């Protein structure tokens with residue numbers, strides 16, 4: 001898959017600036033570009049509106065120039081971090097957007113499950129690899145994950161992020177982290193009440209999330225896994241499951 | 246003030262490991278060493294048990310060796326981040342602890358209001374300067390704050406952290422950040438219901454904190470202050486005002 005500037009990108013939504021609510025860049029003002037389409041179907045996916053082909057009609061094919069113009073308009077032309085997410089943004093031709101945006105001072109982080117590697121990963125400022133644990137019901141392609149790490153070479157910061165629901169997920173995160181011992185790890189308690197794809201403002205089980213957060217901290221401390229970070233999804237705590245904030 | 250290894254340090258509490266709940270190191274497993282005594286009396290201080298001399302009898306004079314032994318016992322001898330806080334930890338002779346702990350693989354972050362500068366700041370792994378905004382009713386000593394930044398030279402990471410309650414605090418943070426444009430900035434919504442010094446588990450106004458968090462995000466975005474991070478105190482959201490977690 002080559003990425004020429006004339007190809008269009010399937011966009012589910014572009015919104016922000018708002019605060020990055022999770023992971024290594026938590027708290028940073030960010031514009032989010034969420035692409036449509038995913039090669040996975042995680043059991044607890046919280047972005048089905050950007051995954052399920054039932055919603056394909058809502059995904060706009062946009063050129064690199066159109067996306068960049070929208071990002072610049074939203075941010076008042078003041079450079080900031082742009083988060084490329086999905087769905088799986090790695091299946092979209094995002095190389096030209098990253099390079100053209102960086103020329104204007106924007107920085108780019110991409111989050112993907114690590115199932116598809118692209119040579120333009122090396123142009124990113126940050127690559128977040130979020131392999132899916134057993135509770136997702138997906139199977140990890142270890143070669144593809146390794147290829148993603150290699151594609152990013154040593155240029156962008158790379159971090160591993162794991163959504164954790166239970167002990168099996170925790171053991172999986174330990175295993176992946178042991179394969180890449182030099183990568184920083186971010187653990188995130190799973191959201192048992194993700195919004196349905198048509199919900200714009202679903203109910204949220206805040207106490208459940210905070211309870212799992214406490215459990216996850218206890219597990220990390222009990223195992224003396226001091227290289228791990230434990231962070232909740234701030235946007236879920238602040239805004240519940242509301243979309244576009 | 247020289248810091249010889251035979252001097253004792255006034256310790257209010259040592260606890261952990263638990264997750265760092267705020268600022269640049271948010272989410273990291275950390276042991277906390279809270280020293281007793283402070284040259285400030287912020288109106289909304291949430292650590293009065295480590296500030297008010299009424300509680301002086303609870304502060305144990307400990308040697309560097311005793312503190313390090315306790316930190317190593319708590320962490321099972323597995324090196325991790327140690328947070329030095331207070332009170333104002335800058336008024337304690339912490340240089341030997343930092344150097345001896347680092348020799349064992351521990352890393353040290355120190356958080357201070359920036360009113361007292363010490364030459365051993367340059368040995369830290371991270372210096373968090375948390376100048377107090379107008380709502381604290383304290384007055385900033387700009388020379389001392391500048392001395393702290395200079396003392397840290399270029400060795401440790403330095404970050405500015407601000408507790409923000411209102412517009413005046415926000416304007417203050419903008420002003421300090423403009424004086425040190427190369428330092429990363431972390432903004433934190435203030436806790437209007439800090440625990441009293443004798444409360445071990447005071448009630449907490451979670452909705453109020455999350456509401457101020459939303460307001461703070463809106464202000465940062467409206468001013469396009471994209472270099473700032475906005476983060477709540479996670480430990481307060483997870484555990485309320487409970488101490489020692």
Ligand code: SF4
Pocket residue numbers: 038039040041042044045046047048051086087088113132
């Ligand atoms: S990889 Fe991400 S976007 Fe795709 S189905 Fe899983 S959770 Fe949803």
Ligand code: SF4
Pocket residue numbers: 283284285286287289290291292293296331332333358377
């Ligand atoms: S500087 Fe910190 S410890 Fe001292 S009174 Fe103010 S808030 Fe409390």
